[in-house]
Amino acid sequence: MHLSPTDPPPRVLHVTQPVDGGVARVVTDLTRAQLAAGLRITVACPDSPLAARLTALGADVRHWPATRAPGPSLVDEVRRLARVVADVRPGLVHAHSAKAGLAGRLAVRGRIPTVFQPHAWSFEAVCGAGAALARGWERWGARWAGRMVCVSEAERRLGAAAGVRGRWSVVPNGIDVERFRPAVADTVRAELLPELDPRRPLVVCVGRLCRQKGQDVLLAAWDSVLRRVPGARLVLVGDGPDQGRLRAMAPTSVLFAGDVADVVPWYQAADLVVLPSRWEGMALAPLEAMACGRPVVVTDVGGARESLPPGLATHCLVPALAPAALAGAVTALLLDPTLRASLGDRGRRHVLSTHDVRRTAQAVADVYRELLDARDVSTEYRESVHS
Incomplete structure (x- = not known):
């Protein structure tokens, strides 16, 4: 990222639904590490214990009502998220899991560098016509992700086999090794x-x-x-x-x-x-x-x-x-x-x-840096062409 010493750090907008389980722990760990690194972090998510924890860490948390699964409420959810994006004006959006990945990419549509992290593919959770629809969406929605971050090579291969095309990064999950430690x-x-x-x-x-x-x-x-x-x-x-x-x-x-x-x-x-x-x-x-x-x-x-x-x-x-x-x-x-x-x-x-979470956070930061550097180069090129 081509930042001068006086430039403010970029603002990252994490978008997440679900708000429990492993996805919530990943978002919490990334938020903690990124705040410690000096990034400005906003998280859009439904009201939940996760929202309270992230607020306590010092993140700017925006209420984003959203159901766990796609449904009739999706159109309103995308509109509400688009308003959050317009208000926050992030430098980068990081959408977590299937629902936030769907709404986030529809709300942003590639206008801002976007990371999509599936946390297991949506089409694995359903069968028949539902799986076919989910695979179709993932193939179509990939155009609006500057990078797809998978937590394992197996997850990346599964996405590629389903016809999802784009730029991939594999960043294995990490955990807080100071918190998770042996005891008698x-x-x-x-x-x-x-x-x-x-x-x-x-x-x-x-x-x-x-x-x-x-x-x-x-x-x-x-x-x-x-x-x-x-x-x-x-x-x-x-x-x-x-x-x-x-x-x-x-x-x-x-x-x-x-x-x-x-x-x-x-x-x-x-x-x-x-x-x-x-x-x-x-x-x-x-x-x-x-x-x-x-x-x-x-x-x-x-x-x-x-x-x-x-x-x-x-x-x-x-x-x-x-x-x-x-x-x-x-x-x-x-x-x-x-x-x-x-x-x-x-x-x-x-x-x-x-699998130390600090390694994971650094690898994610490297992905952000590549996307933001590519945006800066593209902007400089467009400005030079039109000058």
């Missing part, structure tokens, strides 16, 4: 679950209770785990639309922690963390668990292989929608504490070296 499991467990015998193995699954995260697959596998590890307990941490259905499926050995203010103690309390997702870009939960020194079992969906240290796939990776394979992997690790300790140590070292 028995001590934390005694605080969280004082009624639980600390000698009983504890499996934890952190994620929104929804189809994407696959808790139903884990519950389908859980009876098989209990047959070989009779004292095991499972805790589902999170809330979401599938809560009622999952509670109806769950035996008494499964606990529902709900939506907690801080997930760190739940990772620290676990013997094993499991995320049986149907699709992902690159999930944060396994990275957070490994940063806490806990072994993980994850399904072989987008970004999962890339998030694991080399050599861990044998123990930690299973096919999606395969309860028997999931039960086998979980059982094997619950019965082998020495292997769990080794995997947890290797996982933490991997996250420290590869």
Whole structure:
């Protein structure tokens, strides 16, 4: 970016819907890092705990009412967002996930350098005609993104295979390695679950209770785990639309922690963390668990292989929608504490070296710089042609 010492730093407008889960954590971490770097940050999002957290960090938060999924309200949502853009006058727009990516690109239409970050593609969440429409939109909307940022090479390949064309950057997810750190499991467990015998193995699954995260697959596998590890307990941490259905499926050995203010103690309390997702870009939960020194079992969906240290796939990776394979992997690790300790140590070292959020924030800043430099060069060229 060609800025003189007297130039103000560029204003970045983040646009996000959803306002919970991994997307919210990514927006929060980027906002914190970018404010610390001296950027001026505005975030457009619905009223939510996320909006309050971002305000507390020092961001300029603009209320943008928007539903989670596309629908009849989209036209009004785009108009409202266009008014926010006109008022904020950002130097760059960064739209997060499918809904904000749709509304943000329609509101800006390439007039301002725009980054679109899918956080898993919209067409993965639907089937049939819905998936075809989503792929068509992503192909068409790519014209208005100066850069598409994917969190894994698998996510980028999936977009390219769907016919999405544009300039790509792959920036793996990062997490706060100072916040997510090991602790003595028995001590934390005694605080969280004082009624639980600390000698009983504890499996934890952190994620929104929804189809994407696959808790139903884990519950389908859980009876098989209990047959070989009779004292095991499972805790589902999170809330979401599938809560009622999952509670109806769950035996008494499964606990529902709900939506907690801080997930760190739940990772620290676990013997094993499991995320049986149907699709992902690159999930944060396994990275957070490994940063806490806990072994993980994850399904072989987008970004999962890339998030694991080399050599861990044998123990930690299973096919999606395969309860028997999931039960086998979980059982094997619950019965082998020495292997769990080794995997947890290797996982933490991997996250420290590869998935520190500071590395992620710097990589995103490099993308911004390239886009803003390209805009400056284009402006200088147009001015020289017309002078």
